[in-house]
Amino acid sequence: MKNFFQRLMCLCLFMAAPLSAQVLDLGVISGNEGSLPIAVVPMAYQGKLAAPELQVSDIIRADLNRSGQFRSMPETGLIARPTRGSEVKFNDWRLAKQDFLVVGRVLDDAQGSYRIEYELYDVAKQERMLGLSLTSRAKGLRDVSHQIADQIYEKILGVRGAFWTRIAYVTANGVGKNIKYSLMVADSDGMNPQNVVTYSEPLLSPAWSPDGRKLAYVSFERGNSTIYIQELNTGAREMVASFKGINGAPSFSPDGRRMAMTLSKSGNPEIYVMDLASRSLTQVTNHYSIDTEAVWSADGQSLIFTSDRGGRPQLYQVSANGGEPRRLSFSGDSNAKASVSYDGKRIASAQGKGSVYRVSILDVASGSWQSLSPGNLDESPSFAPNASMLLYANKEGRRGVLYAVSADGRVRQRIVLADGDVREPAWGPFRQK
Amino acid sequence: MKTTARVLVALAVCLALGACTKKVKPDDNTNTNNNSGADNGAQTNPMADDGLYGPEDLDTDECLRQRVVYFDFDQDGLKPEFQAAIACHAKYLRDRPSARMTLEGHADERGTREYNVALGERRGNAVSAAVQGSGGSGSQITVTSLGEERPTCLDSTEDCWSKNRRVEISYSSK
Numbered sequence: 001m002k003n004f005f006q007r008l009m010c011l012c013l014f015m016a017a018p019l020s021a022q023v024l025d026l027g028v029i030s031g032n033e034g035s036l037p038i039a040v041v042p043m044a045y046q047g048k049l050a051a052p053e054l055q056v057s058d059i060i061r062a063d064l065n066r067s068g069q070f071r072s073m074p075e076t077g078l079i080a081r082p083t084r085g086s087e088v089k090f091n092d093w094r095l096a097k098q099d100f101l102v103v104g105r106v107l108d109d110a111q112g113s114y115r116i117e118y119e120l121y122d123v124a125k126q127e128r129m130l131g132l133s134l135t136s137r138a139k140g141l142r143d144v145s146h147q148i149a150d151q152i153y154e155k156i157l158g159v160r161g162a163f164w165t166r167i168a169y170v171t172a173n174g175v176g177k178n179i180k181y182s183l184m185v186a187d188s189d190g191m192n193p194q195n196v197v198t199y200s201e202p203l204l205s206p207a208w209s210p211d212g213r214k215l216a217y218v219s220f221e222r223g224n225s226t227i228y229i230q231e232l233n234t235g236a237r238e239m240v241a242s243f244k245g246i247n248g249a250p251s252f253s254p255d256g257r258r259m260a261m262t263l264s265k266s267g268n269p270e271i272y273v274m275d276l277a278s279r280s281l282t283q284v285t286n287h288y289s290i291d292t293e294a295v296w297s298a299d300g301q302s303l304i305f306t307s308d309r310g311g312r313p314q315l316y317q318v319s320a321n322g323g324e325p326r327r328l329s330f331s332g333d334s335n336a337k338a339s340v341s342y343d344g345k346r347i348a349s350a351q352g353k354g355s356v357y358r359v360s361i362l363d364v365a366s367g368s369w370q371s372l373s374p375g376n377l378d379e380s381p382s383f384a385p386n387a388s389m390l391l392y393a394n395k396e397g398r399r400g401v402l403y404a405v406s407a408d409g410r411v412r413q414r415i416v417l418a419d420g421d422v423r424e425p426a427w428g429p430f431r432q433k
Numbered sequence: 434m435k436t437t438a439r440v441l442v443a444l445a446v447c448l449a450l451g452a453c454t455k456k457v458k459p460d461d462n463t464n465t466n467n468n469s470g471a472d473n474g475a476q477t478n479p480m481a482d483d484g485l486y487g488p489e490d491l492d493t494d495e496c497l498r499q500r501v502v503y504f505d506f507d508q509d510g511l512k513p514e515f516q517a518a519i520a521c522h523a524k525y526l527r528d529r530p531s532a533r534m535t536l537e538g539h540a541d542e543r544g545t546r547e548y549n550v551a552l553g554e555r556r557g558n559a560v561s562a563a564v565q566g567s568g569g570s571g572s573q574i575t576v577t578s579l580g581e582e583r584p585t586c587l588d589s590t591e592d593c594w595s596k597n598r599r600v601e602i603s604y605s606s607k
Binding site for chain 1: 507542543544545546547548550551552554555558576577578579580582583587588589
């Protein structure tokens with residue numbers, strides 16, 4: 001049965017793929033046993049003009065499945081196609097072992113827009129949990145579909161959904177001197193990819209501003225590494241660090257006013273914090289080892305960074321004002337590139353044992369680790385803003401691919417660009433309407 | 434095999450000497466006034482090899498043609514087998530004060546990208562320190578790092594990784 005779901009899900013996504021050659025191809029990798037069964041009935045168009053090309057229920061179903069928390073009934077298995085609560089025969093859905101049911105319809109709204117009315121039901125209780133209406137222009141239907149998935153996710157689980165978010169990543173296409181690096185931004189499901197910047201020299205370390213309007217990144221276009229901040233809406237960018245030596249690993253503070261970065265202008269890579277308004281720098285670390293990849297703690301008071309001061313790379317925590325760092329990771333030969341959950345309770349890292357690197361999560365309170373990925377070269381974990389999922393990079397043969405994995409490690413899904421090498425994923429913050 | 438190598442070395446030396454002689458010839462003109470006082474038929478010649486490296490040696494000198502220094506995993510320590518090449522490049526910098534050297538550090542794909550940028554820089558600094566230890570001037574050297582971003586070999590094998598853990602020596606000004 002599980003295989004059947006997987007195959008069906010892949011099929012749906014492959015059918016959607018030809019819409020754009022650049023679209024990321026998502027395939028379900030591993031199971032979702034123990035997740036909540038939910039039926040999302042296609043939302044029939046009941047207007048008088050043109051039906052939308054996009055089926056809202058497909059996107060909702062894929063979102064819920066990818067989270068690992070839900071197991072949605074494949075469309076071909078649906079026992080009925082009600083579009084409103086009054087048409088629902090709850091006993092049938094109970095016999096079909098569904099805990100939840102989503103029904104809805106698409107109507108015409110003013111000036112060629114659509115109105116989506118939907119309802120979420122608890123099948124056992126035969127109770128309506130949600131009844132909402134959203135309006136959208138045709139090109140905004142993907143966004144609205146992700147918003148509905150977020151509403152359903154939050155109503156059932158009590159945790160804010162993170163489907164209506166965006167991801168950034170870097171692609172490399174071509175070989176040798178013809179190689180082109182692109183910084184891309186796509187929807188959380190890999191659809192709707194947009195090019196932010198392209199260059200013939202490497203790009204790395206994209207980092208979102210907390211408001212989701214800007215990306216910081218490192219470019220080698222000047223020969224040496226340089227940190228830029230780019231406004232996504234306008235494409236305008238400014239150079240924020242181009243000192244002698246390394247200018248790398250940017251990370252916005254939770255309030256967006258400061259940026260942690262790695263600079264080797266002193267002759268050795270150290271962590272600095274820049275006040276973005278005044279551009280003044282505070283040196284945070286001072287050690288002859290490599291200190292890099294600083295990210296902010298949830299409260300903005302401290303930084304978690306990679307250092308090899310103990311011999312091999314491990315994670316350390318230090319006050320954002322400087323001081324003596326404290327080692328956080330004591331598992332594996334090495335740990336690097338931390339990603340911190342929004343509540344600060346979990347820290348993900350690329351953990352190395354021998355030549356095998358896996359994405360692992362540290363539960364800060366208990367100090368215990370859990371491996372989320374099978375290896376061999378998994379790196380760059382990035383938490384979703386609700387910490388329910390992570391993105392990470394992996395290498396298959398000679399090309400990099402991205403995976404999305406649920407934070408409990410149960411469901412993994414591969415995200416592959418049609419051609420080329422994908423790396424450096426960064427999950428953006430919640431979006432603002 | 435050994436004989437072939439020796440012949441090749443000999444050939445390279447001959448070529449180098451030949452190139453030197455040619456290059457130096459124009460300077461003869463400044464020396465011709467030695468002859469202007471007494472034309473007694475004697476002809477003076479400059480030394481073909483003054484022991485100093487010239488730009489052409491970068492292409493012909495066996496030692497200077499070694500432009501890549503390789504490292505062990507997650508290490509920046511110089512291996513003894515690269516000392517000779519580093520000494521030659523240090524001498525080149527001493528012989529040619531106008532020369533400018535770039536040391537570009539690289540890492541294999543294991544470990545994170547930013548860490549590897551730092552590791553590449555550290556390897557570049559290690560070569561820079563060794564060149565300076567052999568008498569090259571730090572003001573002639575620029576260190577950059579591309580981390581794991583520019584591999585020469587793309588497979589995930591030790592053979593490939595060992596080729597990617599490197600510092601490339603190049604001259605922006607010869």
